[in-house]
Amino acid sequence: MDINNIKHLFPNLEEGLYGEIVNHGTIKELKAGETLLKVGQTIRSTMLILNGVVKLYREDDEGKEFFIYHLDAGQACSLSMVCAAKHETSEVLAKALTDATVLAIPLEFMDQWMSKYKSWYQFVITSYRNRFEELLTTIDAIAFSNMDERLEDYLKKQVNKLGTNLKMTHQDIANDLNSSREVINRLLKKMEAKNWVVIHRNSIEWIKK
């Protein structure tokens, strides 16, 4: 583990804290598609994303997966913080979207660092605030927007994380948005007519400026 990489990804932490992170964290490598956290699983450590993109889902009783938000390198899984602090179980499903590297910090350090390092406390609070905001944005989308707008937002988010060439099927998108393949297909066709995307087999290219 490279301390300079950590400093770069998580700036503004105290010098001593970087040392602790390196000493007490353990690296986990994930292949694209692998599950990092299952619903109901007990959380024993706080996760920091070092590399790649992690996707968070909410699951319904029949196992349908509803996409909530992404986590990037340099971000922390807030859920793993709250849960970790109380030894509780996960309420969400987290999967690696790309190959990813995460740093697992055993939960006992959460508490210690919180009172010891002001920068850690700031970091945790900021993480929370950001995740909270994302959650509110997600609520806005489903409460106030139609499928066409939601699809547009969704694709833009993907493009932000993965580039303009999205390797995913219509069915994948439908699952994330809790919709159906046919609906997504038709909406994509409309977007294609407006020159926002080009539809390929197994991939979609975002060409809107």
Place this chain on the structure above:
Amino acid sequence: MDINNIKHLFPNLEEGLYGEIVNHGTIKELKAGETLLKVGQTIRSTMLILNGVVKLYREDDEGKEFFIYHLDAGQACSLSMVCAAKHETSEVLAKALTDATVLAIPLEFMDQWMSKYKSWYQFVITSYRNRFEELLTTIDAIAFSNMDERLEDYLKKQVNKLGTNLKMTHQDIANDLNSSREVINRLLKKMEAKNWVVIHRNSIEWIKK
């Protein structure tokens, strides 16, 4: 302000912390319907609810209000904590549902107490976790449920906070659920047929056991 009342509402805090709360907090009395926090307003203090019920909304661009969750006596507005810690503005609308008393604690104490009192840190983290969960539940409802289930959940929540006799119009409910009066009316009629509610003018009585 009665310190014993505070101890009762917020148990498990350290002895010294109660003193600080009483010394530095200021009481705000709100009439039912009054606004506690507007969208875009700068937050300068953390709010603890001492009495009554506060309702949180998300607003869309046209000012439509979508109900997110309630806050009871003994709870804190997590949003006011995150925002306060960073001097940022509110993302939600908070209104007193009943007459209410809140305790405003200037934000500078947030930071101090966080490192000084372990119990405060625990309290804040727990608040977060609970609000986060509520938000996830709200997402579940709109992502996975139809209006009839959502209305049922909504009414149950109201009953929990306010008792079985709900003084609200069909229009009020429609606003909270981002639906329309007619739809709510029809669903309520169905519930009445199933003996779950009795519909009165300006109020609804929950009679389902």
Place this chain on the structure above:
DNA sequence: TAGTCTGTGTGACTTATATCACGGTAGCTG
């Protein structure tokens, strides 16, 4: 090369919800 699988495209239909257009009624106010 034929056969199979997975992803895509599309018409027809169903369902949930929203919207429109009324008419009715309780309770208040001049």
Place this chain on the structure above:
DNA sequence: CAGCTACCGTGATATAAGTCACACAGACTA
């Protein structure tokens, strides 16, 4: 008491989205 206003009830219709059925095409596999 007349008339007003806010609330409630309900049919007709419109729209968005989900479902069903089926056809086709690219890619891989025997």
